[in-house]
Amino acid sequence: MRIGELAARTGTTRDTIRFYERVGLVEGRRLPNGYRDFAPETVEWLAYVRTAQTLGFTLAEIARHGEELREAPDSADALSALFEQKIQVVDARMAELAALRAELTDRVGTGCPLRTA
Amino acid sequence: MRIGELAARTGTTRDTIRFYERVGLVEGRRLPNGYRDFAPETVEWLAYVRTAQTLGFTLAEIARHGEELREAPDSADALSALFEQKIQVVDARMAELAALRAELTDRVGTGCPLRTA
DNA sequence: CTAAACACTGGACTACGCTCCAAGGTCAAG
């Protein structure tokens, strides 16, 4: 698959895919004419990249995790570890968020706004 | 309070505070010699800014919310609305995350890794 | 054969959130 088709199929742009290649997120063979040639699985991989990104992973992390998973003896365990780790981060954020809301509600109720100035 | 003390008390740097001033996140009076002079509440305000930031708000959003709250007729309601909104975003992300984990677990179990290439 | 559509590269540019630096002004202690 050439870059234009991959871009169309993943809802990205050619430029973004070339950028992803530069940072090691995707790899493509080259055709004799120098055009990139991507495997069909790259479509799913890019969908995964986008999901992981909305979950707060950086591109560098996603690339690193991808490599770790390819090298992991037991991908199922590695994946579980990875995502349970991320869930813990999100849980922690939710807890912070809840604590902050409580704190703010209290403070506003007692007539102590955050920003008097 | 001058900038150095504020920086020390909030765990930031002078440069960061000057940057925050440029983007409208903090406001300070000036002493006759030109030095910035911050109100004591600025310490709490900056603590709040940092918390809001870790929760995924951009500095622009935080600044805007600060202004909205100062102008809001009922700050308690405004705050609640603001944070319940953000909690919904986080909840949605957690749901996505849970869905993704389930999907990944399934896929790895059935011998279909994300990245065959 | 030509034109359109697609591909390539390198480099500039953007927004965000800082971080560092140079050159200079202010102030309190010794």
Next chain:
DNA sequence: CTTGACCTTGGAGCGTAGTCCAGTGTTTAG
């Protein structure tokens, strides 16, 4: 009166994640 800590400004630079462009080559359809 000097030294050192502290403050000022403007501007450069950085990492992340792209986005856009110019100039050029390739492929495909009429």
